[in-house]
Amino acid sequence: MARAFNTSLLKAYFGDAATKDNDFGYHWLPRIDGKHGTYQTMMNMADGLVEGYLVFGQNPAVSSINGKLHRKAFRTAKWMVVRDKEMIETANFWRNSPEHETGEVTAEDIGTEVFYLPAAAHVEKAGSFTQTQRMVQFREKAVEPPGDAQSELDFFFQLGQRLRERLAGSTDPRDRALLNMTWDYASAADPLRADPEAVLGEINGYYLTGERAGQPLDKFVDMKDDGSTSGGCWIYAGVYAGGVNHAAKRTPAKSPTDPAPDWGWIWPANRRVLYNRASADPQGRPWSERKKYVWWDEAAGQWTSTGDVVDFPATLRPDFVADPAAQGAGALCGTDAFIMQDDGKAWLFAPSGVVDGPLPAHYEAQESRVANPLYNVQSSPSRGLYSRSDNLQTPPVGSDGSQVYPFTFTTYRVTEQHGAGGKSRWVPYLAELQPEQFCEVSPELAELRRLEHGGWATIITPRSAIEARVLVTERMKARTVDGRQFHQIGLPFHFANYGEGAEVTGDSANDLIGVTLEPNASIQQAKVTACDIQPGRRPRGRALTQFVAAYRERAGITAETGMDRVLVPGEPERDFDPTGVQGGPCAEDDTTAEKPQGA
Known part of the structure; x- marks a missing residue:
């Protein structure tokens, strides 16, 4: 076919x-002629290989990791088209951005011509x-x-x-x-x-x-x-x-077990449950009479169901055994429910289709502070790593300099905000519920770093440093691994300071994260990032870039050293203290300190 x-x-x-x-x-x-995903495109644009960019329904200056790299790419392009309902950060980057605040760029320096076009809302x-x-x-x-x-x-x-x-x-x-x-x-x-x-x-x-x-x-x-x-x-x-526009149908289910075949339309062929032949046993009988869904009707000589489209050849008997020399659909036996697989079977062993197959294996994230407990290869050998001066990584766990960034943070959503905030940060009612960026820390980490509930903290990585209000909570747990305590920090990723007219402010968590991609679909690795956290607000102006650079220098990070080192069998691992760095050049916790530009 x-x-x-x-x-x-x-x-x-x-x-x-x-x-x-x-x-x-x-x-x-x-x-x-190669990979052209979001991050490869951004890096090519930053290198002058992409002249124009159209942005619809996205705010990559906030939603994508390594926001600084994205804004560098935007400044390098000749033109951009941004369609949105609000003047989001991706549209406003040429006029206001973290790099404007630090003095790294000015609006007059940026040659990108930006076309901002108003977009219709979903209704x-x-x-x-x-x-x-x-x-x-x-x-x-x-x-x-x-x-x-x-x-x-x-x-x-x-x-x-x-x-x-x-x-x-x-x-x-x-x-x-x-x-x-x-x-x-x-x-x-x-x-x-x-x-x-x-x-x-x-x-x-x-x-x-x-x-x-x-x-x-x-x-x-x-x-x-x-x-x-x-x-x-x-x-x-x-x-x-x-x-007939079947997608417009709105007939609700008649009972809790009704698959509602006339509510919208499901691809392919309006099959509500894929591989639903598997709801019957090898002989074609329902595994459960009470929950029967698809079964073989011997009298009719075909498969039938409670209302769904059968996802199996209609007249292929459950006891049919295919000729071993058969090919394609003709090679399916009556028990081969997973018809889109080459052999009709569900796969745990995947001989094709995934770059990092054929079996699932555990690897630690690129910037995990925990050594891989299974074997010496710390992170997936097939991950996407990009050695660039604008995408520096922390030293690998156990190596010199890794103790400078002893903790990890993860990013997540909150109920009151949506994605990169284009639909929510401009809404006053939501601003009252979630008015600014915050970080969640455990009581143990708060004590270790002298963080006060409701006060300010600065989170630092090799890419940038941001500030956030402190939320001390039992939700964040210190973990003990191999006799050592490891601390995690939680950061929502909805916030940013540099859109025009937004009701909600706060530094962008994704500015902290470096680009590492999984090998199959180039999905960003954004849930484990090494960092340090210190009490007080982040520095302002050029002092911020100097502050971040000082951390990199202490860790020995350059474009060459700030990437991964894969441990080889027999190589000894170096011991390190995950709570090693104390103190730092952050300002004292002062809630009356001058707010950043655009806040």
């Missing part, structure tokens, strides 16, 4: 321009969205957006129209992909606006030839590799079957 899925995708992209003679336009697709736009449990739901527009604010869909639709108009008549081969793309999403009521159901229909796919030409696909198995079907994404085939 892979060829059918890909051919249908190309037909959705390029329509009549995609033919068998030109491989359905495959050569118009861009080629993958001001219609369209489909997919939740993490695979459910697609369609949202109707409640009110019109104010002024020039518009939805992402309308913005991209009009941008595409303008680009195609500018390139009309071009003979440059690189422009063919854009000119050949289908772009027929205009609303019947307003040709300048896109119809979100037209987009959903294209994603679903259509029959292009035969008696049903022009009708939406019913299911993904109808996709063909001969150009007779289109489909923007095979897993969504069926969401618009029969010309």
